Amino acid sequence: MSGGLDSTILLYDLLDQGHKAHCLLFDYGQRHIKELGFAEATCSKLGVTFDKISLPPQLFQRSALTTGADSLVGQPTIVPNRNMVLIAMAASYALSHGCTAVSCAVNSDDADVYPDCRAEFIKNLNFALRCCHTRRMEVHVPYIVRTKAKVVEIGWRLNVPFDETWSCYADGDEPCGQCGACQVRLKAIADAGHALQ
Amino acid sequence: MSGGLDSTILLYDLLDQGHKAHCLLFDYGQRHIKELGFAEATCSKLGVTFDKISLPPQLFQRSALTTGADSLVGQPTIVPNRNMVLIAMAASYALSHGCTAVSCAVNSDDADVYPDCRAEFIKNLNFALRCCHTRRMEVHVPYIVRTKAKVVEIGWRLNVPFDETWSCYADGDEPCGQCGACQVRLKAIADAGHALQ
Numbered sequence: 001m002s003g004g005l006d007s008t009i010l011l012y013d014l015l016d017q018g019h020k021a022h023c024l025l026f027d028y029g030q031r032h033i034k035e036l037g038f039a040e041a042t043c044s045k046l047g048v049t050f051d052k053i054s055l056p057p058q059l060f061q062r063s064a065l066t067t068g069a070d071s072l073v074g075q076p077t078i079v080p081n082r083n084m085v086l087i088a089m090a091a092s093y094a095l096s097h098g099c100t101a102v103s104c105a106v107n108s109d110d111a112d113v114y115p116d117c118r119a120e121f122i123k124n125l126n127f128a129l130r131c132c133h134t135r136r137m138e139v140h141v142p143y144i145v146r147t148k149a150k151v152v153e154i155g156w157r158l159n160v161p162f163d164e165t166w167s168c169y170a171d172g173d174e175p176c177g178q179c180g181a182c183q184v185r186l187k188a189i190a191d192a193g194h195a196l197q
Numbered sequence: 198m199s200g201g202l203d204s205t206i207l208l209y210d211l212l213d214q215g216h217k218a219h220c221l222l223f224d225y226g227q228r229h230i231k232e233l234g235f236a237e238a239t240c241s242k243l244g245v246t247f248d249k250i251s252l253p254p255q256l257f258q259r260s261a262l263t264t265g266a267d268s269l270v271g272q273p274t275i276v277p278n279r280n281m282v283l284i285a286m287a288a289s290y291a292l293s294h295g296c297t298a299v300s301c302a303v304n305s306d307d308a309d310v311y312p313d314c315r316a317e318f319i320k321n322l323n324f325a326l327r328c329c330h331t332r333r334m335e336v337h338v339p340y341i342v343r344t345k346a347k348v349v350e351i352g353w354r355l356n357v358p359f360d361e362t363w364s365c366y367a368d369g370d371e372p373c374g375q376c377g378a379c380q381v382r383l384k385a386i387a388d389a390g391h392a393l394q
Contacts, residue, residue, distance in 0.1 A: 056250045059286055061293035078294035081329045084285040088278060089256055095277035096258035116329050124324035131318045132278045 001025055001050070003032060003039030005185055006105035008154040008165045013132060015046065016158055022091050022099060023050040026083065029057045029066040031171050032181075038166040047165075053089065065169060072114055072169040072179035079181070083116035084125060089131055091137045102129075107143040107151050109184060119144055121135070148188035149195065198222055198247070200236030202382055203302035203340060204353040205362045210339070211300060213355055218245035219296060221287050225279065226254045226263040228368050229378075235363040242361075250286065262366060269366040269376035281322060284317065287332045288326055304340040304348050306381060316341055321381055339359035345385035345394065353389070 001023040014021050023043050024035045036158065043050045060066045062077050064076040064158040071077075082105070090102040110117035122141050129137045143151050155162065167185040168175035199219040211218050224238045228366040233249065240247045254267045261273040268274075280301070287299040307314035319338050326334045340348050352359065364382040365372035372379050 002212045010243045051255050053253045060246050081289040084329055085289055088281040088285045092256045092278040092282055127321035134314050
């Protein structure tokens with residue numbers, strides 16, 4: 001759980017469906033580390049247990065999200081193989097603690113920029129997860145067939161307080177409105193609003 | 198690199214083939230953490246750079262290798278999804294630092310007990326790795342088609358000093374001779390010796 005729009009909506013969605021959840025919050029050296037404060041606050045509010053996991057800083061270099069690079073839009077924001085590392089760790093955690101699946105809130109718009117959000121990647125990762133252990137494991141990606149605007153609609157239906165989420169890649173006091181994450185968030189909310197008119 | 202027989206032989210083998218190597222040494226809460234001291238000593242001796250990476254203790258539970266459980270033979274020694282976590286991290290590191298591949302010393306005997314050493318698992322993991330990023334990545338497993346005895350033969354041919362490796366799962370001063378790791382090591386060396394007679 002990042003504390004952004006999609007993962008927060010997914011948590012509300014899973015609880016609404018009657019699932020029991022445990023969240024993993026990852027510090028992977030992202031400059032917008034403040035997102036995890038939003039994730040923690042949501043977990044606490046919903047009575048959901050969580051672990052905060054710090055990853056070694058050597059792993060994820062060459063990304064604008066973990067370095068001081070300027071451009072926070074498009075390809076420079078890719079963090080190499082991030083989702084395999086996070087999902088693999090979540091699968092180990094799940095197998096170690098008796099959880100039945102990992103859930104991840106990638107949506108179909110994420111595929112435009114991020115290779116490790118694409119259906120092809122997740123499908124192959126699931127083939128590996130299904131044979132990684134003596135018990136079955138898999139990653140559940142309910143939003144991979146939905147645009148971010150459709151995820152926003154689910155959030156509205158579940159009364160998710162969007163102001164309790166943080167998407168911006170910059171580390172300012174307010175969302176910058178310019179980075180890749182702000183752009184797709186604003187567009188998704190606008191698109192979802194138009195769809196309701 | 199664990200500091201055991203297979204990964205140490207693989208390092209010598211890669212260098213012998215003219216590759217440049219950088220090793221990752223993982224502290225995942227294994228009770229036989231002393232193996233990493235052997236890995237470090239080998240890297241230093243060979244002039245190979247390395248990083249030591251500590252994983253969060255919550256991840257790998259329910260394994261005799263990370264808990265105080267007694268039996269160090271067979272299924273209890275499985276660490277849930279360990280190899281996906283380690284290989285995923287190595288792939289992120291490789292993509293972040295301009296390395297072209299990850300190498301991992303699983304051998305065909307490992308498949309008897311460990312699901313995350315089987316060809317099926319590695320094959321699917323490679324399908325995922327090949328599409329995880331904008332650049333190609335893969336894990337190279339040259340010993341997966343060789344028994345541990347055949348790996349021992351490679352080690353002998355390359356004059357790898359076996360007394361500078363540590364396999365034992367227990368944390369004693371000397372190898373216990375009884376645990377799963379000691380058993381397969383002793384059997385592989387015996388089998389390789391017979392094959393040479």
